[in-house]
Amino acid sequence: MEVTAGWYMSLAALLFIIGAGGMLIRRNALMMFMSIELMLNSVNLTFVAAGKELGSLDGQLAVFFVLVVAAAEVVVGLAIIVSVFQHRSSASADELSDLRG
Amino acid sequence: MTDFIWLVLALPAAGAVFLHFFGKRLGEPAAGWVASLLVSAAFVYAVLAAVPFFQGTAHPESVVLWSWMPAIGAEFAIRWDPLSSLMTLVVTGVGALIHFYAIGYMHGDPRFSRFFTYMNLFATGMLTLVLADNFAMLFLGWEAVGLCSYLLISFWFTKPSAAAAGKKAFIVNRIGDFGFMIALMIILTQFGTLSFDVLDDPHLGLTTGLATAVGLLMLVGAAGKSAQIPLYVWLPDAMEGPTPVSALIHAATMVTAGVYLVARNAAIYEMAPIAATTVATVGALTALWAATIAIAQKDIKAVLAYSTVSQLGYMFIGVGSTAYVAGMFHFMTHAFFKALLFLGAGSVIHAMSDEQNMDKMGGLAKHMPVTATTMGIATLAIAGVPPLAGFWSKDEILGSAFNQGGWMVVLWGIGLLTAGITAFYMTRQFVMVFLGKPRWDDGIHPHESPKTMTVPLMALAALTVGGGFLNTPFRTGLERYLEPSFETVEGAIGMAHPAEGSTAWILAGVAVLAGLLGIYLAYRLYAGPEERRERVLQRFARPIFTWENAYWVDRFYGKTIVLPGKAVAGWAAFKFDLGFIDGIVNGVAGVVKRFGATVRPLQTGFVRNYGVMLAAGSVGLLIWFLSRGGL
Amino acid sequence: MVELVLFVILGAVAIFGALSVVFAKNPVYGAMGLMMTLFSLAVFYVMHLAHLVAAVQIIVYAGAVMTLFLFVIMLIGVDRDEDTSEKLPMQRQLVAGLGLVVVLIAGVAVVGGRFDWVRPATSTIEVNGTVQEAGLALFTDWILPFEATSLLLIIAAAGAIALAYYGPRRRDREDA
Numbered sequence: 030m031e032v033t034a035g036w037y038m039s040l041a042a043l044l045f046i047i048g049a050g051g052m053l054i055r056r057n058a059l060m061m062f063m064s065i066e067l068m069l070n071s072v073n074l075t076f077v078a079a080g081k082e083l084g085s086l087d088g089q090l091a092v093f094f095v096l097v098v099a100a101a102e103v104v105v106g107l108a109i110i111v112s113v114f115q116h117r118s119s120a121s122a123d124e125l126s127d128l129r130g
Numbered sequence: 131m132t133d134f135i136w137l138v139l140a141l142p143a144a145g146a147v148f149l150h151f152f153g154k155r156l157g158e159p160a161a162g163w164v165a166s167l168l169v170s171a172a173f174v175y176a177v178l179a180a181v182p183f184f185q186g187t188a189h190p191e192s193v194v195l196w197s198w199m200p201a202i203g204a205e206f207a208i209r210w211d212p213l214s215s216l217m218t219l220v221v222t223g224v225g226a227l228i229h230f231y232a233i234g235y236m237h238g239d240p241r242f243s244r245f246f247t248y249m250n251l252f253a254t255g256m257l258t259l260v261l262a263d264n265f266a267m268l269f270l271g272w273e274a275v276g277l278c279s280y281l282l283i284s285f286w287f288t289k290p291s292a293a294a295a296g297k298k299a300f301i302v303n304r305i306g307d308f309g310f311m312i313a314l315m316i317i318l319t320q321f322g323t324l325s326f327d328v329l330d331d332p333h334l335g336l337t338t339g340l341a342t343a344v345g346l347l348m349l350v351g352a353a354g355k356s357a358q359i360p361l362y363v364w365l366p367d368a369m370e371g372p373t374p375v376s377a378l379i380h381a382a383t384m385v386t387a388g389v390y391l392v393a394r395n396a397a398i399y400e401m402a403p404i405a406a407t408t409v410a411t412v413g414a415l416t417a418l419w420a421a422t423i424a425i426a427q428k429d430i431k432a433v434l435a436y437s438t439v440s441q442l443g444y445m446f447i448g449v450g451s452t453a454y455v456a457g458m459f460h461f462m463t464h465a466f467f468k469a470l471l472f473l474g475a476g477s478v479i480h481a482m483s484d485e486q487n488m489d490k491m492g493g494l495a496k497h498m499p500v501t502a503t504t505m506g507i508a509t510l511a512i513a514g515v516p517p518l519a520g521f522w523s524k525d526e527i528l529g530s531a532f533n534q535g536g537w538m539v540v541l542w543g544i545g546l547l548t549a550g551i552t553a554f555y556m557t558r559q560f561v562m563v564f565l566g567k568p569r570w571d572d573g574i575h576p577h578e579s580p581k582t583m584t585v586p587l588m589a590l591a592a593l594t595v596g597g598g599f600l601n602t603p604f605r606t607g608l609e610r611y612l613e614p615s616f617e618t619v620e621g622a623i624g625m626a627h628p629a630e631g632s633t634a635w636i637l638a639g640v641a642v643l644a645g646l647l648g649i650y651l652a653y654r655l656y657a658g659p660e661e662r663r664e665r666v667l668q669r670f671a672r673p674i675f676t677w678e679n680a681y682w683v684d685r686f687y688g689k690t691i692v693l694p695g696k697a698v699a700g701w702a703a704f705k706f707d708l709g710f711i712d713g714i715v716n717g718v719a720g721v722v723k724r725f726g727a728t729v730r731p732l733q734t735g736f737v738r739n740y741g742v743m744l745a746a747g748s749v750g751l752l753i754w755f756l757s758r759g760g761l
Numbered sequence: 762m763v764e765l766v767l768f769v770i771l772g773a774v775a776i777f778g779a780l781s782v783v784f785a786k787n788p789v790y791g792a793m794g795l796m797m798t799l800f801s802l803a804v805f806y807v808m809h810l811a812h813l814v815a816a817v818q819i820i821v822y823a824g825a826v827m828t829l830f831l832f833v834i835m836l837i838g839v840d841r842d843e844d845t846s847e848k849l850p851m852q853r854q855l856v857a858g859l860g861l862v863v864v865l866i867a868g869v870a871v872v873g874g875r876f877d878w879v880r881p882a883t884s885t886i887e888v889n890g891t892v893q894e895a896g897l898a899l900f901t902d903w904i905l906p907f908e909a910t911s912l913l914l915i916i917a918a919a920g921a922i923a924l925a926y927y928g929p930r931r932r933d934r935e936d937a
Contacts, residue, residue, distance in 0.1 A: 048779065060791055097914065099826070103830075107833045130734070752863070
């Protein structure tokens, strides 16, 4: 049985759904962040798999850029979490509900 | 010289701006001197620029300063012709004298510099009015002087009566301005331009009907500004302002704007005899009406105020009977002697510690020789005693009215009667103030006024004596001077002295006799024995009571116009506005508020709720795209 | 055959790691689970001849980023079991429902067979993502996005410092 690109795509989709669910279920801002990383990685996997299937290097380069942007996002996001924590002594996203209507 | 004619406008304007910002720092009396000298400088320049007209070598000129509203023919342009130059000379000349006088009169006022700011602003506005080269600019000046009039009448706004008087003047003027504005709109819609071309080119398509409508509407405006029936009621109240203001704005210059308007639009009134006759009729009725009221007034300034209304009526007779030169001539002489009368009255009020009731004066001639002498000259002038200024101009107006024949002869009769009454009440005033025994309140020590006040009095007295010789039947100087301005108006020139030979002499003689009769009666009555005066006044108690209360016109207007107006305003404010307008606003706000309250729970503040919504939206889109793709 | 075995084993590891991110009570375990997933993906990249990407995945992601995560976990002191009970009404049910819908759609698409994952390759050239190949592409065709990302990183670094800085300056302002 040959492992085709579709298998990898299915795995990526599953990881994506798990990541999305984690983002919506976890209350800890850090864990929400990790779930986002999970989603980004699942997309990376599709890029690489599709790149191989299409015989193009561009898929891998897209992964490269996603990685850089993810790194920047993590840096700023974690800084925000630290900053919020200094003021609130909590990393729970549910506590940050001041904008309730 | 006309290249820099804008200086005439710019100098007082600069003064107003300068004094507005630095007047307080300059303080008293420097601020007054700055204002006075700037107006004087404008006067000097105007004289220099008017020299070619004296020589008869120049033609009317338009100086475009900058483009303003070219689409409707309204440039910011100055028209420098004999008519506007005459107005400019009087406004700046008499204005400068009154400015100097005010330095003394306003001494010690806490808002001294602000007073001169307004005065300079007024001079700017009045010069804009008379120098305007189109109706838009004329209207600009027209409104500017109205504003200054309001500001200066209620200058002592802490007095409720002064504040009310200013308001009354402004509102009554608005009624007149309304008519003027409609006239301007008619001109704009009919000719597509607000430039004076309409006047300069008689063949532009001005029909008699159109001219009549415009002329009558302009008369409404002129009646408001120049205090004619039925809009004269604001002027007597305007005496609440400082006396120099009464002299400058409410006697010499601003109130003559209506006369100027009619003269400037001579071409229109020439096309519309009905409108012109209406002007003259309104003038004659106003002259008589106000003169009778003046007989019974006790306030020294009220007499002069009604006298002004009456004299403005004369000017209207003049310009209404196409004797424009005579009307303008009377404007000029009236500016001299009425300014003199007001300044003299101010001097008296000053000396009497702000007492204005003539019943509490008397015998002041001994204590104030300069004031008494100059005011005496002015009284004789307004009474029409030759050879003083008032005689010549009044004689011209009456003569030209008589010569028109028909209805105008009736107006001549009214004018003649008014002349007698004028002489009567002016003599009455002079006697009550300056002659007889003192009837002062205790603790008043009259004294002659300071030099800054008496020198302008003497200057004006000199003008009152000599001003009439500018235009006598023997030497028609003013008429030749004004000729270029009325070139296009048929019959305007040569109208001043229509009566020839013996008719002229008889007319003049009758007028002089009427004046002398008035003087004699008043002198006999008021300087004579007390019992006789009591007896005579008793016999005429009823008309005197009517005149003293000015025919109860104020009460009549209050009942018929002010009360209903207030009722409508009250309904609009408390019923319509609060109920309907606010109802709409509150209704819209209420709908938005209720909608907001309904959808508000969606905004939970929990970022994960938003996440679920986002995810649901994404899934929805996924389904949408897949279904379109044929899944 | 080798690929199938590797796929099954590493796929299971990746899913296990992902699930532990979602369900681990202690954030540190969550982070470890995420690292397992990242390593599994790195192996998949190698299998796809994406050498540079795999190396960067290990070094940058599993190394730097995860270290940063763990550092922040320790810094703000959440390295202990937390309360995982849900307080928002219907949150978990909604998430589960949405997940099921997506899986259902995917299942229908796969079973229905009308869903091409990717079109078949038109060329038979094997893509080999060596450092040389990838570097050549990055510094020629992709030079502009590459420079843009460098700018982005600098801005992110500066922004992070500005956000997390808690020196005397800010304290003064708060006292005032």
